[in-house]
Amino acid sequence: MVSKSAAVVVVALLTLAAVTACSGQAPSLNGSGGGTSTGGGTSTTPPTNPQDGPPAGYADGHAAIPAAGQAEDVSSPTTVVGTGTPASCTGDAFVAAVAKGGIITFNCGPDPVTIVLTSTAKVFNDKGTKLVIDGGNKVTLSGGGTTRILYMATCDKAQVYPPGSGDCNTNPGVQLVVQNITFVDGSAKGIPEGTNNDGGGGAIHAQGGSLKVVNCRFFNNVCDDLGSDVGGGAIRKLDYLIAAGAGPARPVWIVNSTFGGKDGYGNSCANGGALSSIGVSWNILNTLLSYNTAVGHGANSGQGGNGGAIYNDGNEIVLNITSSLIENNMANEGGSAVFFVSNDKSGSITITDSITRGNPRGTFETPNLYGFYVIAKAAATVDNSQILR
16 A cells, blocks of 8 residues: 555653553553654644543443454464564564464563554465454554554455465455554545455455454544445455355454544544444444544435444344444434445344444434434344433
8 A cells, every 4th residue: 555664653651550451541652642654645633642542342331252252362472573662663563463474462661652554564364364463452553644554355366365265255264353452543545445455444454354353442543535335434344245144154343442432532434434344244342432423425326424433234244232332423424323234134233232322313314213224124123222312
């Protein structure tokens, strides 16, 4: 996407003796609360200070996490980024670690650190079936307002087609896991849809394979402001699955994470201010999504504006939202909280032990389901939840 160059590393100097998990005290940025990118374009927006951001996860979330949604063991890393100092934790070192695959951890010293990338970290499909990135509750990855942070695609020849039989679209590929880490100021603006570096996903773009996000935060990540289907200010997940049942069989897991969570920290895109997908199912547990925005207009026949927090499109797809809070998101068109369209009406949506509120109507929504627009095989299942205006 952009040429590789050295990244800027901005280190926090906290007075706290210890830092809690990603859901605890956030890392701070260099005395002034900011840093600047040295490549990948020019950003005029002040950098996001993770220290001021809310913790990971919905504080009142209490859902039990199935084994498939739990954090991965990182006790035997393949690569440790850094040698104990902040200066050793560079963007280039992180990009190289992702290209190598395996399990990635960080050793950047005792204090939280923000690593500003000037080139996107890209997953290679022939380096193993699982790539785990664990920030140890200290690391923030930043796109500097100019750069997408992570990219994975099973059908991108430049990243090597995954081994095994079958079409690249349906091959299981790599399971990408990010945990105990923060993503800020990622940008996928100006990346054309339909290319091998497909549009959407300011922090993470993942086509094929599978994705799990545990104990993470996403602040001020963006993608294009206009586009019929482009989406995912924070995360864009695509599968284009052909085999029946394949989508529900390998859902994205979003666990104990925060997308926005505070005014001025939300993610935005034409559609799906936080999350966007085509042909993908989701399990969202103990998660906070707020102040995210779908900024397009004209809906799918125009330039977007659907799904303030979540945009799901496809056929046989399933969305499960459990013990989560979705509030104060906005869509210019439909579904300020959730836009869910199963084109062949085979998909389903279930909201359990959750609260949605403060998500305005936009220009259209499903009657009596405030902030939602749903086309599915049946009405949304709402269990012990509050769907409030």
